[in-house]
Amino acid sequence: MDVVVLARWERRLRPLLTRLPRSWAVRLASAGRRRFSAALARCHPATQRSVPAGLGVTLWHGLRFRAPLINAAGMFKNGGGHALALAQGAGGYLAGTTTAQPCSGNRVRGIEQPFVPYPRSGAASNGLGLPNDAHATVAQRLSRLPRVAGFPLGASLALDARRAGSFEQRMADLVRGMHAYEAAGVDFLELNESCPNTGDSGVSWEQLDARLRAYQRGFLAQRGRPLPVVVKLSCDTPARGVERLVRVLIEYGFDGVNLGNTSVDYACHRRVIDARERRLYDHFTSTFGGGVSGRPLRDEMLDLVRAAVRARVASGAEAFAVIATDGIETAGDIAAAQAAGASLCQWYTGYFENLGRNGHALYQRIYRALR
16 A cells, blocks of 8 residues: 555544553554554655755755755664655655664564654654664665765764673774765764663763764764764753753864754653643653654754754854754744754654655645745
């Protein structure tokens, strides 16, 4: 069945999911998400959607995005979906997040890659655990993709926190992955320093600084071409911490920051979860943990974007990009992120809501409203 038909039916039926016994709801949603994601990555729409002139943004060393909205990491973990994103009208494409070794993701209480949506709240929870085919395999796939002007190709990577071995060994694996993507010809890299689903949460400032220094020595100082590298942070990062971190990123030679990833501040976001979905929300967060995404994170993301822009201005680093992720669902969300100083937006939860509503025309509807 066509993915758009599936998405439209899923959107209609999703509110009924919250009426089921909570364990059934999580089991059905998790299995359905895995199957739908696989079908989405294989989808090749026959129609190429046009992108209006005048929406493009140029970052770094003249890298042109034909529009200010692309998919976030996690949507196309293994390098699929490139043809889909191009045909739908995305401004670019991001693969990953990948790790050094293949990973099947989390399995909790017999449920593989736990996930559940909160449709009335425009939110979701996931404890996927970074399932992926590994840096080297995905880099090889990306090397075979066509290059399209105005449609940059990016890759997201993360430290393999659960892999045995020393910190130095795991960092060396990640740096090798960065070089593999560089050799594959990607246009930008994103380092995921914020995933709550890998046992890597709660990293101290000293640990993060050690990682950033290792990336600087192992890749930034060694890259054979001006390949931009962005660091992705959680929406749980304090604004003061973002300002401090942006100054460090600029000092070390990074090219941007992405704000932000999912949140584990369950109590905070529970207040804006629809009352009819709170029992499911409480069940998932207490049983599976994971990260909360979507509409409830919008205001926090905007605050962090403003903090990052303040630090960029104070440092005089005009080329340093600030990217907005989480809470992006409408043209108004993109406009608000741009007004806060973001150069580019990414979406994930909002993408699936729009796909169910507008099908393959989802980007066109957003662009029409932006104009």
